[in-house]
Amino acid sequence: MRTMRIILNNRQEEFDQSTLSVSELIKVKEFSFRLLVTKINGKLIRKDERETAIIQDGDKVDVIHLISGG
Amino acid sequence: MKSLAEIKKILKKKSIGIAGAGGLGSNCAVALARVGVGKIVIADFDTISKQNLNRQYFFLEQIGQKKVFALADNIFYINPYIEVEAHDKKLKPYHIKPLYRNCDVIIEAFDLAEMKEMLIETVMEELPDKPLIVGLGMAGWGDNNSIKTRKSGNLYICGDERSEINDLLPALAPRVGIVAHMQANLALELLLNE
Numbered sequence: 001m002r003t004m005r006i007i008l009n010n011r012q013e014e015f016d017q018s019t020l021s022v023s024e025l026i027k028v029k030e031f032s033f034r035l036l037v038t039k040i041n042g043k044l045i046r047k048d049e050r051e052t053a054i055i056q057d058g059d060k061v062d063v064i065h066l067i068s069g070g
Numbered sequence: 071m072k073s074l075a076e077i078k079k080i081l082k083k084k085s086i087g088i089a090g091a092g093g094l095g096s097n098c099a100v101a102l103a104r105v106g107v108g109k110i111v112i113a114d115f116d117t118i119s120k121q122n123l124n125r126q127y128f129f130l131e132q133i134g135q136k137k138v139f140a141l142a143d144n145i146f147y148i149n150p151y152i153e154v155e156a157h158d159k160k161l162k163p164y165h166i167k168p169l170y171r172n173c174d175v176i177i178e179a180f181d182l183a184e185m186k187e188m189l190i191e192t193v194m195e196e197l198p199d200k201p202l203i204v205g206l207g208m209a210g211w212g213d214n215n216s217i218k219t220r221k222s223g224n225l226y227i228c229g230d231e232r233s234e235i236n237d238l239l240p241a242l243a244p245r246v247g248i249v250a251h252m253q254a255n256l257a258l259e260l261l262l263n264e
Contacts, residue, residue, distance in 0.1 A: 010220065035183045037190050042223040044194045062222040064190070066183040067207045069235035070094040070246070 004057040018057070022050040025061065035066035077262060078106050084261050085109040087173035089161055089189055091137040092116065093241055094205045095179030096127035096144075097250035098257075103145040105258065109153040110145065111173055114138045115160035125243040161185070166192045170200070175257045178204040179250070181235070190225065200224065201260050208249040209233040211242055217249060219256060228252040 002018040008029075020028065022038050022045050038045045038053075039062040045053040055061055072080070086107050088095045091114035099110055114137045118128045122137075132140040138156035145154050157169060166189065170176050176197070178189050186204060193202045207229035208217070216230040229249050235241050 010222075035187050037187060039222060044191060046191070062225075064222070064225075064227065065206065065231055066186045066190075067229070067231065067234045068181060068183040068186075069207070069209050069233070069241050070090060070092055070179055070181040070186075070205050070249075 004055075006055060006058065007060045009062055020055045022053045022055065022061075025055055026050070026063065029063070031063055031065070033065045033067075037064040037066060038062070039064075072262065080262060081106050081258075082108045084175075085111065085173045086257055087111045087170035087176040088113075088179050089166075089170075089176065090114055090179035090181070090185070091141045092122065092179065092181055093125040093243075093246040094208075094250045094253065095177070096137070096141050097125075097247050098177055098179060098254045099141055099145060100127050100148065101251055101254035102257065103148050103152050105254075106149065107152065107261075109155065111155040111157070111169060112138050112141060113157035113159055113161050113165070113169060114141075115158060125241055125246045161189070163188060163192045167196045171197060173200070175201045175203065175260055177253050177257060178202060179253070181241075194225070198224065201226065203228060203253045203256050205229050205249045205253055207231045207233045208245045209235045209239040209241055211245060214248070217245065217252070219252060226256055228256065 004015045004018050041060050084107050091112050116137050118132050118135050128140055136158050138158050142154040142156045180186050201224050203226045206227050210233050220227045
C-alpha cells in the first residue's frame, strides 16, 4: 500500500493511506476538539467542505484548535 | 537595527486593529500605545465587571463602563497622541472588512472560541493578505515554556494551543498578559521588519 507524507501543523507526518479527506484526518489523529479551523496549503477548508476536501502526498495541512479564553 | 527615534517614526504611521477589549485586547492595546503605534482600532460590546479586574487593564472606578471607551481613556492617560477608534459593537462577519481593512495588522482578542473562529474565517476569506495574530490557550498559571508562537500563512498563533478556561483553570493575569504581550511583540516584528 502507498503511504503519504504531509506537513501537519509544521511537522512531518506519515500515513498509511495514499489520500485522506480532512474529516478522515481529524478522525485518524483523534482531534476531538469542538471547534477547529482547517487549512490545506494555506486554503481555508470550511466545516461543510471537510468530507470532500482531499489531502494528498506533500500537502501542508493546518488544524488549529479554537480554545476559549482571552 | 533601528534607533528608538526610527522605531517611533515608523510606528507613528501604523494602524493596528484589535478585536475584543478584554484580557488580551486591553493589555495588548496598552503595550502598543506605550510604544507609540499611531492608530488603534478597537471593538467590543462588553461592560467592565469586578471579575474582569483580575487580568484586564481597567480600574475599580471604571466598573460598569463600556470596555472600549474605558480603554480609550486609559490609552489617553498613557499617550494622548495616539488615535483610538473605539467601536461599541458585537462584531459580526460583515463588520470585519469595513472596520479593519486599513489596519496593517489585526489582533484577535476575543474570549469565546466561536468568535475566534468567526474572525479567522472572515479575515482569511475577505482580507487574505492581512496578518492576523490570534491568542489560543492561556488558562491557568505557571508553565511559561508551553506558550509559543506558530505561523500558518498570514495567520499567527500565540499561546499554548491547549489550555481552555474552565472553573478549575481560570484565566489569570500573568499568562493572559504573556500572550497579550506576545501578540503585541509579534505585531511590532511585522511592522518594523517590513
